[in-house]
Amino acid sequence: MSRRLLIILVLLLLPWFFIGGPDYYASRLFREVWNLGHIVFFALAGYLLLSLSMGPLRTRVFKGLWLVVVFSLVVGWLIEVAQYGSAREPDSVDVLRDLLGGLIAYLVFFSSQWQQRLALFNSLLLIALVAVVLQLTIIGLLAGDELRMQRAFPVLADFETVTELTRWSGDAQFSQSSEYVEHGEYSLKVVVAKQPFSGVALRYLESDWRNYQQLLVAVYNPDPEAFPVVLRIDDVAHRQGEQLFSDRFNRRFEVLHGWNQWVIALTDIASAPNTRQLDLENIGELHFFMVNPEPDKTFYLDHVRLR
Secondary structure, eight states: OOHHHHHHHHHHHGGGGTSSSOOTTSOHHHHHHHHHHHHHHHHHHHHHHHHHHHTTOOOOHHHHHHHHHHHHHHHHHHHHHHTTTSSSOOOHHHHHHHHHHHHHHHHHHTGGGTTTTHHHHHHHHHHHHHHHHHHHHHHHHHHHHHHHHHHHTTEEEOOOSGGGGGGEEESSEEEEESSSOSSSSOEEEEEOOSSSEEEEEEOSOOOOOTTOOEEEEEEEEOSSSOEEEEEEEEEHHHHHTTOOGGGSEEEEEEEOSEEEEEEEEHHHHHTOSSSSOOOTTSEEEEEEEEESOOTTOEEEEEEEEEO
């Protein structure tokens, strides 16, 4: 590949670190596939750097390795810092993808020196192959979970596979559990932290609820005393706005010992905002949390579904 073509490709790819790409509500699969761009860009940019700095000399393998590692880490870190305040979300893992791209460029550029530096190149090749296989495995697992999510709808969460946990986030500890189960073989165990608001959120879900009438949630309280858990539901418009309390659905439930069945009419969810209708075609997230909880307070979620 000519230097001129490399320069053109690098300049064309660079702006995409700051424009376009996945937003907050993008699917996990799209995020991971998009992140492959880090590897491609730094493979091309790293090769261009080596060709400009090394010229026809391809024997200074250690200097080339040092150069491409420093370039990938420093430039990768600067790109992540520059993304603050933009539509993109900075991610420290992206710097490792940048380093992987630079490593691939190094292995290709110095491929003629393979026999002379067999141990070094074999070690670097093994690292690169493991990293690439890991990245592709993650993409494959997420693709499988996206398909299961679509097929299971109107069930939103049933926790029967470990990969389903990638749909969730939060400051509470959460894990798949078989200790208390309302449906199937597993539920979600949630152990809250001692914070003003602590819980979990279902971030990735089928968002069009217009053809259904009710949201159903099974919640288990292992303690003999009841405690409150809040359900919050956002739509995309809420997340993109000022995120006011009065602009979303919020309901506090008293969770008794044992299994509790919540049944919420979607008409109540839609009418929750004070000045508009919550958009049932574009549901964003479901939050389950406690307010000023005792440390290590635990509850279980299961069989979150529409009817």
